[in-house]
Amino acid sequence: GQNIDQPTEMTATEGAIVQINCTYQTSGFNGLFWYQQHAGEAPTFLSYNVLDGLEEKGRFSSFLSRSKGYSYLLLKELQMKDSASYLCAVMDSNYQLIWGAGTKLIIKP
């Protein structure tokens, strides 16, 4: 079956760095997405990785290793507004998105 695993909840301190991991097992692979979702709102796109390596975009970076079925989202210089859920999603061979359960990130002052 298809499976996306990510931690349920993480806590970090304002100004620090946090890494949210995602492992996946899917039928085929056409890319991995990270979305941010604030409570009561729709997800917003953060990153897309289809090749191995690190993609940096401002304070956020996303890494992919296809051979390991592994990705992480790295958030630097954490701000209180980064408190949200972070969803990992993989696009399978049918171009369907398979969603992880999301990681709730709590930022403390």
Add this chain to the structure above:
Amino acid sequence: GAVVSQHPSRVICKSGTSVKIECRSLDFQATTMFWYRQFPKQSLMLMATSNEGSKATYEQGVEKDKFLINHASLTLSTLTVTSAHPEDSSFYICSARKGDKDTEAFFGQGTRLTVV
């Protein structure tokens, strides 16, 4: 960027009534739209995939007669929750893709449905 507009953002209805939620792609043609349901503290659950001009494909466990999906044009898909019950109260979100293999999904703002 691509904009998807979902309406209404919040709706409260009485048990037994029907509610229609609209999802519009404002600046692109969406061949495929997706409808998700999200319960509190849970991830997105795909309910159905709709392709313009054809019947929607429903996920296992989703009642097609209860959740009516219409994708009559390349810019509009609607989800109608028929004979709503309190257990249908949830956050409903649509997303749209420009093409069958287009990678990024663009999300609507979501609709908070409360059935009383």
